[in-house]
Amino acid sequence: MRTIDDFTRPLEYLSGFERYAGGIVREWAEKEVIPVRRGFDEDWEEHRTIEPAFRKIMGEIGLQRFFFPEDLGGFGLGHSSYAAVVGYRACEEMSRADSAMSVAFGVGVAWILLMITKEPHVNRRLCEEFAPMFCDTTEPVFAVNAMTEPQGGADIENMDVIKGSTIQTTAVLDGDEWVINGHKLWPTNSGGVAGLFGVVCTTNPGSTDPNDFAFIFVPADLPGVTQGKPYQKAGMAADKNSDIWFEDVRVPVWYRAHGPGDDLKYFKEMVSWGNFLSIAFTGGAIINVFELLSDFCSEKTYRGKPLKENDDIAGVLADIATDADIIRIIGYQGARMLDRPDLYGPGWSDEIVTKARAYKYFAADRAVEDVGRALNVMGMHGSDRVCDVEKHWRDLKIVQLWLGGKQLAQMETARWFYECETL
Ligand SMILES: Cc1cc2nc3c(=O)[nH]c(=O)nc-3n(C[C@H](O)[C@H](O)[C@H](O)COP(=O)(O)OP(=O)(O)OC[C@H]3O[C@@H](n4cnc5c(N)ncnc54)[C@H](O)[C@@H]3O)c2cc1C
Known part of the structure; x- marks a missing residue:
């Protein structure tokens, strides 16, 4: 019988780390996910069966540390020349068992953290700030990319034409803090799962100036952050999605990922x-x-x-x-x-x-x-x-x-x- 390994991989450029990470995820998927995945649909709200599998792979095995620098307790993928290939392999192996777990994992450990952990745009101060949250624990910790809004997600992503002019979530500078207000829909790992948000906002509503687009980190437990109940979707129960409201949420000015333009x-x-x-x-x-x-x-x-x-x-x-x-x-x-x-x-x-x-x-x-x-x-x-x-x-x-x-x-x-x- 042909297996998953009979499909073509570009062997000439794979790293040992890609095979290592792939092996770990495959073993975990076959033991911890495939035998129980059929129950995930009923568990969409509580995540009672889903949570232990996440704890194992992210917290205990520690893949949530993937991208942080090694001297901060991470695996240092952000500094490597094989981060995306390793990420691809891990997510593919995970999706073979459950693609919703894979999206929660991919968003949770990579997507917004890339902003600050990936060469050539490492933000060392923010890495130092958030590495302990992900690296000094065996509990699973998830990051969130809070981008989509009620008036439309596609327009926010249509950057070359709409240029951020429809973003309604605002960031206003008040002394040495950003004050954030807005409403997001659908982000992966919302609905109470999140530890850290990366929030897409504007410093000048209606503007098409790229300098007014801001990406600001917001820890989920700050006053003014509220998450709704998870939506019940057609599938993908292991990924929780919901509303998030930011009401006068204050973060230090240096929580902005890189600044105007970048x-x-x-x-x-x-x-x-x-x-x-x-x-x-x-x-x-x-x-x-x-x-x-x-x-x-x-x-x-x-x-x-x-x-x-x-x-x-x-x-x-x-x-x-x-x-x-x-x-x-x-x-x-x-x-x-x-x-x-x-x-x-x-x-x-x-x-x-x-x-x-x-x-x-x-x-x-x-x-x-x-x-x-x-x-x-x-x-x-x-x-x-x-x-x-x-x-x-x-x-x-x-x-x-x-x-x-x-x-x-x-x-x-x-x-x-x-x-x-x-x-
Ligand atoms: C499981 C899941 C996970 C998600 N994870 C995240 C996440 O992590 N972070 C996050 O911010 N969001 C997330 N989303 C939201 C998702 O990215 C958005 O739903 C998506 O971008 C579409 O946005 P929308 O639903 O607002 O649709 P709209 O933008 O309102 O679009 C509605 C329809 O109009 C079409 N359309 C849009 N623009 C045009 C155009 N110019 N011309 C023709 N047709 C057009 C669209 O293709 C679509 O068919 C997630 C959604 C799901 C289901």
Whole structure:
């Protein structure tokens, strides 16, 4: 039987650390997640079964320390030239078990922390401030990227055209503190999970000046921060999403990530990372669909032969395996582009942001179509929760929708490749 390791990885550039991290996550996923994941849907609000698995991988094994410098108790990935490839591998292995755990992990330990831990824009003072929160504990601690607002998430991410002019969350300087007011929706790891927020705000509402875009860190326990109850979604129960309100929340002035201009620049790099990691969320899930389908089509017989020996079925199986292989190849290529700015340019360039969005929507579209076809092959068995495939179907659809949705990804792709002037 072919396994997850038979899909193509770019062996010539993988580090030992990538294999090490992949092995740890795989062992954890197979022991701590796959046997219990079917109960996650009922646990969307309490996270009673989900929480112990997070505690193990993030707090006890310590992967929440991934990006912080080694002298502050971290693994030092922010200073390495293989951070994205390691992140890709860890998230792909995790998504094979549960893509919602993987998104909570990816956002929680990497996404906003990249802003301050990643070369060439390490903010040493903020690393020192927040490293103890993540590195000096065996409890899981999650960071949050608070970006989407009630008036629309896509507009906030549509930076080249809208230029932050629709952001309603404000940051006003008062002496040596920022005072933050606003309302965010949907951030991963909200709903009471968060330890630390990275908040997208404006210092001048309505402005299109990149200098007015601000990314400010806000510890979740400060007065004035309120989180709502988690939403009940179609899937992805292990990721809590909810409303967050900031009412006259005060933080020191140096909690702003980098300052005028640079906050927006490095936020664009976060968008690239978010899209490339989303390929890992789809890639891991679709490889697991392949594994489950492979078992089903070997065991189930039709006219006395295994289902996979039927010509029509084999055609569908071939398409799914091909897509899974290609999704992994583009995922690793994307991660490599982030890891090698000397060859591909910085992660915040329009080219990398565009290609991240293009690869992500390609991967998500293929995976959503493929899991639908897998269900067709399995018939009613596929809709039975005991088969675990319908779970990936619900989860993968959600990956397709986030980060501005497909339309924004298409517009940015057309804008860059065709040099459109009015989009
Ligand atoms: C599981 C999950 C996790 C999430 N995690 C986070 C997170 O960590 N942080 C965070 O801030 N948000 C997060 N989100 C929110 C998500 O990123 C947003 O929902 C998404 O960006 C879309 O924003 P919106 O829902 O406000 O839709 P809108 O921006 O209101 O868009 C509505 C529709 O209009 C389309 N559209 C938008 N602009 C255009 C245009 N110019 N032309 C044509 N069509 C357009 C969109 O594609 C979409 O179909 C998460 C969502 C989910 C489901």
